[in-house]
Amino acid sequence: MGARLHIIASVTLAVAAALSGAVNVGSSARAQPAALTAKQSTALEAYNRALSDFKAILSQRRRQIDAHEPLPNLPGQALYLARVDVMSTYKDLTDALPSRLGRPNKYEVPPAYFDADIEPLIDEYRALFDVMEAPPPNAQASVTPFKDVVDLGTAIARAKGLDAKGADAAGRISLGLFFAETNGKQNVGNGRSNTYIGSFQTGPSEDRNGRKRWQAIKPSIAALDPKLIARDDREEARIGSLDHRLNHWTAVRDGLMNAHADLFAQIPDIARTLPDPIDQMKFFELIQIIPTATRAALKSGNLLQSRVSDPTVMKYLRNNSIFAYGRTDRARTSASFREILDAMWLFNQKFTRAQAEFERVRTR
Template identity: 60%
Template structure:
């Protein structure tokens, strides 16, 4: 099992469009008047500790945001993984807020525009998350030599569908492979092509692959090229053009080649099993979650599928649980982080931060099928 990938999209998982700069520290008080109205008149020791922990985490999050903004605006040299501290500070805010709402349920506020369950996220910090997104947009920007596509979403769909056809799927099921491929693209990069990764020096590009995964995917594609040319000649023609274009650069920064190699590395063999996978997981969002878990924890996820009882297959490995937490499952609050095992049904349910990404993929798929989007 390869080390779990660090999804660049999850770094931005709370964000919509982001612009502008972080409001000054004076714009936020640790406990606002609205918050005070949702606190009991007298706090227990546990409740007081939860309030203090959240206030400290929020102050640290604001400090880290301000520090990184100052460095970027001042053109200072950034650390090799400049997003890691920012990401961890955001996770700490959500984790301590979940502890706070567990201790004081009255502290749960109104819905937020990021569709995060209110028990995990305080609506009043939405501007901080906007700044968080703006910082990562800068830190993960594609390099100048990156080779973008004018039809990035259609490319993902076309490659996924072509792989499905080459693996022997009928047209309807191959279409599902294209839809799932869009889900992977949104899960990995929120639909942004050729980006870097603010938390990792290893994973890059439109499907966030490492060098080994990219090379393995390329090898597998070369073994399938003859079949691709027969079932999807337009894809084969485009592929030859993009492969020639990508010579001399890190191929992961050519959108087409990165998607092709990423899908071939981790997902192509499983596309051949889509009839069985869709039977076990009839819900489209669950199907996308399954393939994203192949990105994160491939070995146990394949074992769960082979078990014949996918939903009840239980993960007990501390290492695998750590990989899941590193991708925002069971990551928030003491109760969740104390879990030492989980069934795949529990894991799928814990992937709620991915759901908005997969809904975007469904919408993009519908646009492509209607001919309205490229």
């Protein structure tokens, strides 16, 4: 216990030092050559300003939370925008000064976008979101959240006619979606939206649509897996008339049925085009982000070379951390799906974790 307390204290001190500027946060950005061009100086000033603003909003939210003060509506939005600004201005800085590319970081963000010296700030950022997005008091948790996702995805795929291999892939992909939406945390709120909540971050209309589709497929699943339907009946009785997004099982079930289940039958074809399991998970996450454009690309017969150029679609991509950082990336007016998948590097770590958890579930 003493060692654990020592570790917690060390982390807390690291965050406090980073916020106060007492540690060498952003040192690679500040230790500049004697003479800079006007463009380089502007980029450096923008990054230092963004970093200062990020520290300020982190400190403000931490103080408010620790003092049990009321938080503003959408308390995570300012944090999110400040983090985006830090990464964007750092990318502009490394574009202007390539020698300032930093070392690899534990978040596996490309070094051009992220100075590893600010890792303690991102640790605090995540810790604050954990508090702001804690499940509501009436949320109904599961003791087997990962297994639930895999079981539901697998059962839906089997009802869609997939063989064991295809259904296995559907279970893995479903778990990837859970990690993409919530970092693998069940029943979470949303610090940046009053609409989307729960284990699959769905809105009310999406949940209703998913429930309707589940009722249509439920008899087919009952014939294949009566134990799963028995579990489903227990969870339905448990949630009763409450919002079904407050129950992990029903939230996952309805989220999968709303957006993804109708494409499960095409998983074998998708896997032939995208043999990398991480790419497969990215593809289904794009169904969540830009569904119409992604479905059209799949139907085109040339998924990877299909391009999107609609400004609204590009906006949705940027709002989900794709082509979101730095002037060069944000200036893009179009992209192929191969380029989009490659640009989803912030999802890589989540999907890698999902894959590891899937293997554990399957082993058990």
